[in-house]
Amino acid sequence: xxxxxxxxxxxxxxxxxxxEIDLSPLLALMVTLIPVLLxxxxxxxxxxxxxxxxxxxxxxxxxxxxxxxxxxxxLSLFANKKSELVMELVVDNKRLKSxxxxxxxxxxxxxxxxxxxxxxxxxxxxxxxxxLMPGDGVPYDIIVKLIDSSRVxxxxxxxxxxxxxGENLETTFLFPDVVFGNxxx
Amino acid sequence: xxxxxxxxxxxQKDSGFTLQLTAMVDMFTIMIVFLLKSYDTSxxxxxxxxGLVLPSSITAAAPEEAMLMLVSKKGVFLNxxxxxxIVDNKIEAKSLAKEDEDFIEPLFKELNIEAEKIEAIAKRxxxxxxxxxxxxxxxxxxxxxxxxxxxxxATMAGxxxxxxxxxxxxx
Numbered sequence: 001x002x003x004x005x006x007x008x009x010x011x012x013x014x015x016x017x018x019x020e021i022d023l024s025p026l027l028a029l030m031v032t033l034i035p036v037l038l039x040x041x042x043x044x045x046x047x048x049x050x051x052x053x054x055x056x057x058x059x060x061x062x063x064x065x066x067x068x069x070x071x072x073x074x075l076s077l078f079a080n081k082k083s084e085l086v087m088e089l090v091v092d093n094k095r096l097k098s099x100x101x102x103x104x105x106x107x108x109x110x111x112x113x114x115x116x117x118x119x120x121x122x123x124x125x126x127x128x129x130x131x132l133m134p135g136d137g138v139p140y141d142i143i144v145k146l147i148d149s150s151r152v153x154x155x156x157x158x159x160x161x162x163x164x165x166g167e168n169l170e171t172t173f174l175f176p177d178v179v180f181g182n183x184x185x
Numbered sequence: 186x187x188x189x190x191x192x193x194x195x196x197q198k199d200s201g202f203t204l205q206l207t208a209m210v211d212m213f214t215i216m217i218v219f220l221l222k223s224y225d226t227s228x229x230x231x232x233x234x235x236g237l238v239l240p241s242s243i244t245a246a247a248p249e250e251a252m253l254m255l256v257s258k259k260g261v262f263l264n265x266x267x268x269x270x271i272v273d274n275k276i277e278a279k280s281l282a283k284e285d286e287d288f289i290e291p292l293f294k295e296l297n298i299e300a301e302k303i304e305a306i307a308k309r310x311x312x313x314x315x316x317x318x319x320x321x322x323x324x325x326x327x328x329x330x331x332x333x334x335x336x337x338x339a340t341m342a343g344x345x346x347x348x349x350x351x352x353x354x355x356x
Contacts, residue, residue, distance in 0.1 A: 023206040026187070030213035037220035044231050047245030050319065053340045053347050124298045141240035141325035143332075144351055150330040151244045176244075183336045 045071030047177055051176055074129045075120060079146060081137030083108045087116050093122075108142060110149045117150060117174045124159045125169055137152060151176045216266040231339040231352075232322060233260060240325035241354035250300060251348055256335055260322050261292055263299070268292045274328040277326035279333075287339045317343050 074090040083103035089096045097120070101112045118131075134143050136156050153159050153172050160170045231239065232326045236258030255262040261276070263267040268291040269280035281289040319339055323332060336347065 003245060023210050026210055027206055027213070030210070030217060033217055034213065034220065037224060038216065041220050041222065041223040042230065046231055046239075046248050047242060047351050048348040049242055049245045049351055050249040051349065052346050053336055053345045064264055125190050136328065136330035136333070139325065139330045140323055140327045140329065140332060143329060144240040144242050144325070144349070146351075148244050148354075155245070180333075181339055185331055 004174065013026060015064065023046050030044040049144065049178075051147075055094070071124075071130070073124060074131070075127070075129070075175065076133055077129040077146065078133045079108070079112075079137070079138050079142070084094055085109070085113055085146075087120075088112070089120055108146070111154065113146075114154050114174065116148050118180060121174050125161075125167075125171070128173070128175055129177040129179065130175035132178050133180075133182040147178045150174055214282040231350075234262070235343065237322065237324050237353050238326070239322060241353035243354045245351045245353065246279075247348070248320065248348065249318075251318040251346075254319050254321045254335070254339075256321065256323040256327060258331065260324065261289065261290065261335060263295045268269055268295055271331060274326075274331060276331055276334055287334045287337045288336055288341065292335065292338045294341050296339060296344060300343060315343075316346060318348065319344050320348045320350060332350075 007114045009037060072090075072092045076088045076090075078086040078088070084100040085108060087097070087099045087101065090096075099116050101109050103109060105130065121127075131151070132143070132146060134146070151174060153174060158170045158172050160168065162168055173178070232253075232255055234255055234257050237255060258270075258271060258274075260267045260271050269289050270277045276289060276309045280289050280291055282290050296328070300315055300317075303313065307315060321335070323335075339347065
């Protein structure tokens, strides 16, 4: 009475047995896994915006040596609680631009701001820093929106332009290095 | 694990019919895949604090481990310790220094203690270095005057690397 594989397969294929995979251990495993995973799952994705603050130091600071083609670029953005924005551009201690962006209704006009910033970016493509100077009374979520609007192009769409040196450039960034300029004032 | 197994087996034995588990296993498989996709091992989490709703940002990057500071509508917290109270979008006067109204004294002291702790570890372990990094979770409705005072105090305590927490606005 040896086990005959051929007969066994034939029996199985004829459907004479009601043999089934036992799924209950697998089900038990899943019932255990799901609560564990539910506890560890985060449904809101946390992100961060990096910025630097001026730090007081005892060490004597030497003025940085300026390279030949380097300019003293200073782009500031003021925001007040009346939803008004003022963008000021100072290059090598000369005020080149000062634009007031009136509110769009009662809200800040972020589209106009991005247009103005893009015009500056076109002229100074190597510069990345913007000093943000919100006034008292400006809510934090508006500050975050101002940072967003200053860092990237509208809807992160790449913008093409010809730089002052004649190069064809494409970028999704405006001024990604946003710092708070009025903390110690 | 054996409890579910036993219940299923008993039910099958008692009633004489086989419970069809295939559909349920299918459903659980989909759930597990979804949960694994959202699985997060980071210790940084959105704190469930009364009066704290984070703003959303489209340009924010993935967060890195840093000291957590919470600024809700009700107070300033460091390591779950309330250091100053906020009432009507203003920091209570008793927490502010008399000679400098932007300076939050209890926060400065606590930040200094934390910095000293890290520096003490750094003396024994060369891989540890005080970087002055703060991960700030602040309520989106807070006035800039409150945040400016918090940032000013952090600056005075030598914390120059500020990371602002935001929710992913692209999702």
